[in-house]
Amino acid sequence: MSDVVRARHGVTVLMCSPTGAVIGDEQSAVDLIGTLWGQDVAWIVVPAQRLAEDFFRLRTRVAGAVVQKFQQYGFGVAVVGDISAYVERSTALRDFVYESNQGRQLWFVADEAELDERFAALAART
Numbered sequence: 001m002s003d004v005v006r007a008r009h010g011v012t013v014l015m016c017s018p019t020g021a022v023i024g025d026e027q028s029a030v031d032l033i034g035t036l037w038g039q040d041v042a043w044i045v046v047p048a049q050r051l052a053e054d055f056f057r058l059r060t061r062v063a064g065a066v067v068q069k070f071q072q073y074g075f076g077v078a079v080v081g082d083i084s085a086y087v088e089r090s091t092a093l094r095d096f097v098y099e100s101n102q103g104r105q106l107w108f109v110a111d112e113a114e115l116d117e118r119f120a121a122l123a124a125r126t
Contacts, residue, residue, distance in 0.1 A: 003032075005039055009119035013043040013078075016050055024052025024062060029069040044070055045115065048081030056086035058093055067106055078107045078115055 004015045014036060023029055023046060032044065054060040070077045087094045100106040104122065109115045 003035065005036075005041055008116060009123045011043055011119050011123065012039075012041050013045050013119075014039075014041050016044065016046045018047040018049050020050055022052050023050055023066060024054060026065045026069045029066045033070070033073050033075070041075065043076040043078060043119075045078045045080055048079055048083050051079065056083065056090070056093060058090065058096060063096070071105055076105050076107075078109060078118070080109050080112060080115055082110060083108060 003017050003020060005012065006015060007013070014032075016032070021028060021031070023032060051066075052062060054062040055066060056063070058064075067077055083097070087097060097108045101108060107115075107118055109118060
């Protein structure tokens with residue numbers, strides 16, 4: 001399975017495959033962004049298993065660097081999947097996920113159904 005660009009509730013997204021290259025630093029984020037050249041993608045949807053373990057350890061600053069890189073290029077980011085084990089181990093990560101989910105640029109969602117709800121709500125606001 002490969003990464004696929006498609007529309008969800010009027011939003012063009014890159015749906016990353018769960019089996020693609022691990023995203024674990026700024027360069028891997030840039031590499032993924034490079035595959036989108038010339039496409040009108042607004043959001044990048046990343047399965048949690050595509051993110052390096054260090055992404056979920058905020059003290060490593062990997063999450064900040066990766067998310068910042070995506071946002072510098074104008075993309076919203078949604079992480080899809082069960083990250084409860086990481087959240088249970090880190091109050092800082094729990095707070096980061098909570099605050100991110102209040103905004104409109106970075107979301108952590110459990111599954112694609114929740115993702116669709118978010119995109120539907122986003123479309124309704126615009």
